[in-house]
Amino acid sequence: MSFNYKKITIKVGSNVLTKTDGTLNVARMAHLVDQIAQLYKQGVEVILVSSGAVAAGRSEIKLNKKLDTVSSRQLYSAVGQVKMINQWADFFTQHGINCAQVLTTKDNFGERNHYLNMKNCFTTLLENGVVPIVNENDTISVSELMFTDNDELSGLIASMQNSDALLILSNIDGIYDGNPALSESKVITEIGQKDRDWMENISTQKSGFGRGGMLTKSSIARKTAKEGIAVHIANGLRDNVLTDILRKESQVIHTWFKPGKRKASNVKKWIAYSDSFAKGELVINQGACDALFSPKATSLLPIGVTKVKGQFKKGDIVKIMDEKGHLIGWGKSQYAAEKVHAKSDSAKQKPVVHYDYLYLSED
Numbered sequence: 380m381s382f383n384y385k386k387i388t389i390k391v392g393s394n395v396l397t398k399t400d401g402t403l404n405v406a407r408m409a410h411l412v413d414q415i416a417q418l419y420k421q422g423v424e425v426i427l428v429s430s431g432a433v434a435a436g437r438s439e440i441k442l443n444k445k446l447d448t449v450s451s452r453q454l455y456s457a458v459g460q461v462k463m464i465n466q467w468a469d470f471f472t473q474h475g476i477n478c479a480q481v482l483t484t485k486d487n488f489g490e491r492n493h494y495l496n497m498k499n500c501f502t503t504l505l506e507n508g509v510v511p512i513v514n515e516n517d518t519i520s521v522s523e524l525m526f527t528d529n530d531e532l533s534g535l536i537a538s539m540q541n542s543d544a545l546l547i548l549s550n551i552d553g554i555y556d557g558n559p560a561l562s563e564s565k566v567i568t569e570i571g572q573k574d575r576d577w578m579e580n581i582s583t584q585k586s587g588f589g590r591g592g593m594l595t596k597s598s599i600a601r602k603t604a605k606e607g608i609a610v611h612i613a614n615g616l617r618d619n620v621l622t623d624i625l626r627k628e629s630q631v632i633h634t635w636f637k638p639g640k641r642k643a644s645n646v647k648k649w650i651a652y653s654d655s656f657a658k659g660e661l662v663i664n665q666g667a668c669d670a671l672f673s674p675k676a677t678s679l680l681p682i683g684v685t686k687v688k689g690q691f692k693k694g695d696i697v698k699i700m701d702e703k704g705h706l707i708g709w710g711k712s713q714y715a716a717e718k719v720h721a722k723s724d725s726a727k728q729k730p731v732v733h734y735d736y737l738y739l740s741e742d
């Protein structure tokens with residue numbers, strides 16, 4: 380099968396871009412740019428999410444005293460990002476293509492106006508024929524303000540830019556139906572919207588320089604595919620992997636998450652990725668759960684809220700949970716935390732979360 384996409388987000392993991400000694404895998408980077416250039420010249424818009432700054436920096440710097448985790452990540456990424464982006468830029472220039480560096484933090488996606496600002500930046504670059512190369516700004520993002528990893532960031536960007544597909548390139552052929560180290564394990568080639576069995580086989584194991592492992596890749600892949608964006612998890616160390624998946628009738632062994640129907644509005648898509656920005660929690664009763672999951676578009680009313688947790692302001696994103704602690708979804712609260720409580724006895728009030736600003740998790 381071949382896939383004829385017009386707009387793609389490609390995420391490349393640290394282990395594809397660096398050799399085992401941590402130095403940049405320049406030959407692999409050149410080969411990836413050759414493929415991207417080929418697609419670009421055929422009219423495909425590409426956003427590249429590139430990991431590897433920390434790994435590249437680590438191989439450059441010899442520490443003279445031990446540093447804590449945050450300081451060393453700041454040091455390595457600051458040094459490694461320069462090396463990496465220069466290398467990317469050199470290769471793109473050889474093909475006559477302009478590329479640009481976009482460094483971002485989770486904060487840039489938390490507020491709706493910041494999110495729209497990011498979106499505008501990518502749109503402008505793409506409209507001007509520039510390939511954006513994105514990475515988390517590791518030098519200034521610390522612990523709770525960090526993305527789980529660049530897989531999370533790439534899902535956000537693919538969704539924000541309405542990409543046709545997200546291609547996650549790692550150092551492994553895809554998601555295996557068992558421990559990837561065992562010879563009897565096989566790559567799962569297709570995952571449909573309703574499939575669930577494959578999830579049991581994902582372990583917390585990571586590769587040498589990886590941050591989130593297959594666990595984040597697979598949960599981001601599911602979420603992104605549910606929104607109507609195809610996701611491919613493939614081996615970035617395999618020659619011609621991008622051009623083969625996109626343009627050839629060849630069978631590249633990898634995992635393809637079939638896209639669901641495109642249904643979410645732009646606001647809902649932003650909310651879909653807001654888990655880590657949520658400022659508080661609304662616990663809702665069974666009646667409210669049933670109403671939200673009914674086929675009718677339903678907003679969440681204060682009367683269905685049994686508990687309010689955390690300090691949030693009007694307009695903040697909140698998590699919605701049922702009374703058994705299951706995640707129901709996320710939404711933008713129309714009340715500050717203390718106001719939801721005060722009015723919870725009336726069914727006639729404006730909703731706490733309006734349907735247009737509500738995203739249900741459906742898991």
Ligand SMILES: Nc1ncnc2c1ncn2[C@@H]1O[C@H](COP(=O)(O)OP(=O)(O)O)[C@@H](O)[C@H]1O
Pocket residue numbers: 391392393394395548549550551553554555556557558559580581582583584585586587588589590591592593594
């Ligand atoms: N079922 C599975 N199938 C494939 N890989 C798995 C599975 N369970 C755990 N993994 C691990 O996930 C790793 C890829 O994630 P990660 O190390 O974060 O890579 P990257 O640097 O590309 O983001 C694989 O190298 C493998 O060790």
Ligand SMILES: N[C@@H](CCC(=O)OP(=O)(O)O)C(=O)O
Pocket residue numbers: 391392393394429430431432433434456514515517527528529530588589590591592
């Ligand atoms: N921003 C970090 C990448 C962190 C990360 O997500 O790494 P990976 O799991 O290899 O995609 C860096 O450039 O080193």
